Amino acid sequence: MxxxxxxxxxxxxxxxxxxxxxxxxxxxxxxxxxxxxxxxxxxxxxxxxxxxxxxxxxxxxxxxxxxxxxxxxxxxxxxxxxxxxxxxxxxxxxxxxxxxxxxxxxxxxxxxxxxxxxxxxxxxxxxxxxxxxxxxxxxxxxxxxxxxxxxxxxxxxxxxxxxxxxxxxxxxxxxxxxxxxxxxxxxxxxxxxxxxxxxxxxxxxxxxxxxxGTAVFGIDHRLPGLVYAVVERCPTFHGKIKSVDDKAARASAGVKDVIRVQMPVFAGTREGVAVIADNVWNALKARKLLKVEWDETGIDPVDTEQLYDRMRKDLAKPGLTQRQLGDSERVIGKAEKKVEVVYETPYESHSAMEPLNCTAHYTDEKIEVWGPIQGPDWIQTDLADRFKIPADKVIVNMTFLGGGFGRKAFTDYTTEAVTISKAIKAPVQVVWTREDDMTQGPFRPGAVYGCQASIANGRVNAMQIKMAAQNMDHQWAPIPDKGEYNRSTTEGFPEAYFDMIPHYRFADIPTEAAIPVMWWRSVYSSTNAFAFESFWDELAIAAGKDPLEFRKMHIPGDKERYHALLNKLDEVSGWSKRGKNEGWGLAIAECFASIVGEVVKVSKNPSGGVKIDKVYTVMDCGWYVNPDIIRQQVEGSIIMGLGAAAVHATNFKAGRAVETNFHQYRMPRISDTPEIEVHIMENEEKPGGVGEPSLPPFAPALCNAIFDLTGTRVRKLPFDLKKLG
Missing domain, CATH: 3.30.365.10 (Aldehyde oxidase/xanthine dehydrogenase, molybdopterin binding domain)
Structure with a gap:
């Protein structure tokens, strides 16, 4: 090949x-x-x-x-x-x-x-x-x-x-x-x-x-006359340039030009100063010599704790209903047995191993770009619209991507590269450093969930879940429709559950913040499922039921696909035969037309805290192509889910991202990674997704296992496994 x-x-x-x-x-x-x-x-x-x-x-x-x-x-x-x-x-x-x-x-x-x-x-x-x-x-x-x-x-x-x-x-x-x-x-x-x-x-x-080494990634692309650029961008989101002293940068070796540049970020813009040089290293050295004063007037200087206080207070608001049946508020209000809890999930950087980059060449006849592009058709449409050129004159070439997770489907980095090429009248390759990539966003939105439910006769008879989080869709218009509910409020929730809950309501409160947010692997499912499946576990305990059997009780008998998956999960993990002094947790999630169940086994770490012994995963993605790819994606999803649950998060101080590189935003190491056993269901269902659905169930399954072992209920991510007793 x-x-x-x-x-x-x-x-x-x-x-x-x-x-x-x-x-x-x-x-x-x-x-x-x-x-x-x-x-x-x-x-x-x-x-x-x-x-x-x-x-x-x-x-x-x-x-x-x-x-x-x-x-x-x-x-x-x-x-x-x-x-x-x-x-x-x-x-x-x-x-x-x-x-x-x-x-x-x-x-x-x-x-x-x-x-x-x-x-x-x-x-x-x-x-x-x-x-x-x-x-x-x-x-x-x-x-x-x-x-x-x-x-x-x-x-x-x-x-x-x-x-x-x-x-x-x-x-x-x-x-x-x-x-x-x-x-x-x-x-x-x-x-x-x-x-x-x-x-x-x-x-x-x-x-x-x-x-x-013959695979061509974005940064490998070369053109005759190619120059290289790096951009100093405002560390506060949507900040503007007040003044620039670029004398030292212009005098630096290899520098060809220094220009101001604007990059679209949803309905707003992000300003920066681009240094263009004969190679990336010279551009990077010169960028350090820039003296830029930023105008941050009117920008919300929010800290992480202020963000979450805002979201917690938002839970008191009525919310925008996405889906409901019956009168959950009345039933829960009159119930003798009810559970009310709050869950929190963090903001996250995409942190793909390959930072953003794009090569662009703007001429009077056409625009052509090359790079790690996740949505080439979106990029073509966006560039044609922004530069007022027919779409057929915009050529978007994909290279291999060193990870994407949704970030490389965005249009900001390609527009920025074309803008620079147009300004300097030459082909340019714009390279983002790890710090650029990790601090500029957009990020996975953090979220706070208020969960209420009532139990009667050992079953859930009413459930109400409200999500307080930034709505990604509200960023695309200068004046968005704040009355539009988040269409992903129920994402990750198994569809079969809805058939067995007489009263329910799922709603969101769109928290206001200037931080740009967007898709992250499995989108809102990655945060929703932590709340949904942790809550199901708490309800099972409150009802005095086995967590697996409790879930089966809330799936109609004719939904054979779900029962088959749970039975398989029981079989491969040995759930029904687990010991009393062991830590076992499970969770299921449904997203992108696939259903995934996971069981996590944990134990006390002799050096302190809790260690993950093993993860059992059952993937039902229907008709599938290559079982090895499925296993690879399940393993990668679980490791990424582990990072977001117990290793890293993006925090903010005075409106700026705190974590700048992997010394602060630590990745799970091989020593952190448990044994992962993957099983694939064989059935006649239509094909579902593989790259994302295994991530959402991991965090709740892990936290449910921690509760089973220690009696400590984890309701806020991320947490430190070493500090759990």
Whole structure:
């Protein structure tokens, strides 16, 4: 497998494959605004009819298969999953496959945002159809060459074979004839029992390039005449430049220019001073010589404790209702047995291992950017709008991402790079330091949850949960609709629970703060589930019930998927056989069309505090592609969840982020990481997400286990495992 060349564009791809007739290229035409069912075309037909082709698969005369990936690869496995899906129906081995990243364009490719764990669940059917259509065309071409019946031929491992005689053609020998055929949309797809590639733990295609150093990340991209920039930004969010003394910086070695720059942050702007130099090191040295005075007039100089006091007070407000049934307030108010508690979760930095960076080249004819971009279609639309240029003149090229977690789907860092390129009339690579990346945000919003419920006859008969937190959606407009509820207030809450609670209300209070917040791995589920599943545990204890059985009691009997998952979790963890003096906790969460259950086992640490012995995870993501990728994502999610629960947080002082690098924002080490055992449910459900759903249940399962062992109920994150008795 070779890493895609830097200059591999969709236009060159179609020219090579369709116009020359030397390849078979099958892809989709996406209807306007990406609505409706996409039509299958060959590249030649697409050019004749004047439509833009979303090329999923192309086979050349050597039998080499190129698959266009419309989604980013940031470690989550899209670079493997998409080829594995297509190759299954195409009947080709993965060592004959290479992958090229599609440039950004939503109306041609459909949604390209790599978020919401949506790559497989959003596109698997089209990928299967493309592979199957290409395979059928090759078989038809072979049958015609042999002058034999279609059903006497079959495809296998990149060959079409004549069953009666054993004669065979390699795919490369057939592409010229196959390219003249029309792809058929009604090709019968395989049943799962017949899969040879899907469902198998095949090695990842991106691993060799990442090991040998040939993988191209954003910071690796080079252009003729490229210069480098770093930006000194206001440490207080939305601060303005009052004055700049840049004499020393301009005199520093290698410096080419120093300019002021504005970067959009939602509906506001963030100002900075960009130092442009012949290399990054010279730019960094010169930036230290800048003397910038900032105007922070009117900016809320909030501290962390002030933020949480604000959120706690907000819980006294009525809130904006997202979902309700019955009259929970009346029932809880009259109840003899009720539980009322408050949970708190922290702000978090994304802290991907690769800090932000972007290479941009603005000219009078077009804008082109390269980088670790999580949403290329969003970036294309945003740049076209901001710079008043047709979208077709904005080319957004994805590289590999060294992690993203939602941060690299934002539009600020790409706009900033294009702005600098336009100002200096040259291609530029803007590099963020770790400190820039960690302190400028946007951050995962902290939250405070007020939870109330009443119990009757051993069951929950009413529940009311209010979330006080910043609403991400309110930042996009200068004057947002403050009456709009947070659409993610119930995110992470298992849907089946709603069927068994007669009275409930979920509401939010949008806390006001100037701190920019945005998506973080699993979005609001990462904080919601801590409150939801910790609360369920407290309710089970109050009702005198086993926590696992209590959850099953609140899932309808006909919801077999949930019961199967909980039964599996019981089986693999030994929950029902656990010892009385051991610490066991469990939690389940549902998000991005997947359900995940986790059991955490803890024990007393001989050196003090509590240690995590083992985590058992059962993932139900329905139809899936590669079990190894699922295990990798579950393990990564749990470690990230451990960090957010018991290792790090972002704090604020006078409106500025306190943690600037990993010496303060510590990451979990190998020594902190418990044994993780992953089990995947086998069923006929539609595919769900994999990259995010395993993170939300970890924190509540851990804290429930700590309570089971110590009797101490953890209701505020993060906490220190070493200080728990």
């Amino acid at each position: 070779q890493n895609p060349p830097n200059k591999f564009s969709r236009r060159n791809f179609i020219r090579m494959s369709g116009l020359t007739g030397a390849s078979l290229t099958v892809g989709f035409f996406m209807p306007a605004a990406a609505k409706g069912i996409p039509e299958l075309f060959t590249a030649g037909d697409a050019i004749e009819q004047g439509v833009e082709l979303s090329a999923w698969v192309s086979i050349d005369k050597n039998g080499l298969v190129t698959i266009m990936s419309h989604r980013a690869e940031m470690g989550q496995g899209a670079y493997q999953a998409i080829p594995q899906i297509v190759a299954e129906e195409l009947e080709v081995e993965l060592d004959k496959v290479k992958v090229a990243f599609a440039p950004g364009h939503q109306t041609k490719w459909g949604s390209q945002i790599t978020g919401g764990s949506s790559t497989v669940r959003g596109g698997f059917k089209n990928m299967l159809r493309a592979g199957a259509a290409a395979r059928q065309m090759l078989v038809i071409a072979a049958a015609a060459k042999w002058n034999t019946a279609f059903d006497e031929c079959y495809a296998e491992k990149g060959f079409v074979i004549h069953r009666p005689t054993g004669r065979k053609f390699g795919y490369g020998e057939l592409v010229e004839n196959a390219a003249k055929l029309k792809p058929q949309t009604g090709v019968k797809l395989k049943e799962r029992k017949d899969y040879k590639i899907i469902g198998k733990p095949l090695p990842r295609l991106d691993t060799p390039a990442k090991l040998n």
